[in-house]
Amino acid sequence: MASTLTKVPLLRTAAARSYSQALPVCGNPSPDLKSTVLQNKLVVATLENDSSIARISIVFRAGSRNETADSLGATHVLRTAAGLSTKNASQFAIIRNIQEVGASLTATSDRETIAYTLEGTKSAIEQALPFLTEVATQQVFKPWELADLSNRLKLDIATRTLPIRTVDLLHNAAFRSGLGNSLFIPKNKIGKISSETLQHYVASTFLSGRCAVVGSGVNHSHLTQYANALKLNNGSGCATPSPYKGGELRSNKGGDFAFVAIAGEGAPASNIKEALACAVLQRALGTGPHIKWSTHDNSILAKSIGTQPEGFASTAINVNYSDTGLVGVLVAAPAKCAKNIVQAAYNVMKCGSITDADVNRGKNQLKTQLLVDAECGGTAIHDIGIQAVLTGNPQTAAQLAAGVDSITAADVQSALKKAGQKLSVAAMGNLVDVPYMDELK
Known part of the structure; x- marks a missing residue:
């Protein structure tokens, strides 16, 4: 299935800029940080560091602490499922278009958050930005694609080091549930996290009040316009208390x-x-x-x-x-x-x-x-x-x-x-x- 995304970039975040003197590789050594809270409670922040490399990240407060007994391991599956087919783009189209311009898209998660980050040159970011939007906000979780993730999930579990597993166990002892939930899917849940479970998890946590759009090497007003155009449900959802208990x-x-x-x-x-x-x-x-x-x-x-x-x-x-x-x-x-x-x-x-x-x-x-x-x-x-x-x-x-x-x-x-x-x-x-x-x- 070919991508149905428009060929015209959604946002020109990176107009060409030239300088008469050379800058450090990392850009401005004292960057300005600007932040704006939109009407729907979404936070936009940009680091104006004049770097040649631009980065845009969509972050949701949707980490593993929000998982219930029925959805344990959902964030691990979400992290692994980044790049699968979405409402408007196939898996092939996402991979091909991002790699073709030399950009990279990564998904990371912890107990509090899950983040989708696009990185590349300014021109590459401009062309690949629609696919970041698709991956972060337009998931569909086709069952046959989720089934193909089982081997990757098993590999992630098998390659955990003992120090990582010990810290994971420490959280379970300290908080029991909530923050005590593991970053990794339980072995007995592999292949059992359904498309409906993931859709419900995303619908209840990928909300405007639980989201931040941050960027570096991009214009703040342009990124604010981009964030305003994201199709996210309003609200902040329910807080998930996880008091320290010890054990x-x-x-x-x-x-x-x-x-x-x-x-x-x-x-x-x-x-x-x-x-x-x-x-x-x-x-x-x-x-x-x-x-x-x-x-x-x-x-x-x-x-x-x-x-x-x-x-x-x-x-x-x-x-x-x-x-x-x-x-x-x-x-x-x-x-x-x-x-x-x-x-x-x-x-x-x-x-x-x-x-x-x-x-x-x-x-x-x-x-x-x-x-x-x-x-x-x-x-x-x-x-x-x-x-x-x-x-x-x-x-x-x-x-x-x-x-x-x-x-x-x-x-x-x-x-x-x-x-x-x-x-x-x-x-x-x-x-x-x-x-x-x-x-x-």
Whole structure:
């Protein structure tokens, strides 16, 4: 079936612009961020970075936390189904037209959001933009095409690493339902998510009040016109509460290593100060060596665990959702000597302390990471999209970095204390020497 889309671009977002002097590869090093909330509550945000590469992303607050018992795995199927036939274009037409102009279209999802992002040169974006609209808003989910996704879904499940599965299990222990839903479809649901289930899920979550359209390297007024033309149902749908509850889950998979995640309640994305304090806490606890090929780490977590003859790996984790968050640590230890390592990590979260030096190091590392990510167009557009759809008030990396400077040691210590009040533990791998949570003191 050939595409029935018009050959005339829906929107000329990228008029040719020339400059008398050379710009950095990434464009404007201090880009302006503009945001507008339309009458239907859809948020439009653009990063005017003068980049040669343009990116447009349509983000919906439709992550796996919105799944019910009947629709578990729907977002995994949606993510995999991006590019299938739509109301006005066949699968072949979408793939051919996007690849023909040298653009790329990706679908990503997490527990809060699912995003469809088009990336390419300005002229390529102009030509491929109608197909982004089709993929993100005009799905039909033909049963015979969904049936062909089964092998891909099985591959995604089979290639999950143990650290990813451990963090997934941690969310289940901490939130049980809602945010506790996995990012991956359950094995027993493969091939059983019907077209009607997906259509209902999209109809209830792909709403204007749960959507943000963000772009970089595009004109704000043009993107606003494009967003206004999207055919989305109005409304914000029903909120899906998912309070932090805490708990413990274990999955003994054997092998030579044990992976253990220990975390407590973090900060919501809507509270910028608390969210930044948790982000600083993550860096202060330690996210691994910051020198390539180095095995030495000067972080709180590494010092607390100390030297182990068998070796170990550790990193702090921090995630922020619209109404809550998780902050904690993930350790990988040889199965035969996991007990002492897990106990040390637990002690850090339960009764650890933060020094001014730790906070300064954490703040410097966080600001560096924010500004480095801002130079990566794909990461920048993703971060702005998440902020826009969750808070309605996106901020640039420079603004966030300035906010980091206002974080004090007391703020970081308060974040650690809050997390330590009620911890969750998830363990996976060879658990022969991993203590249960009630055995940790």
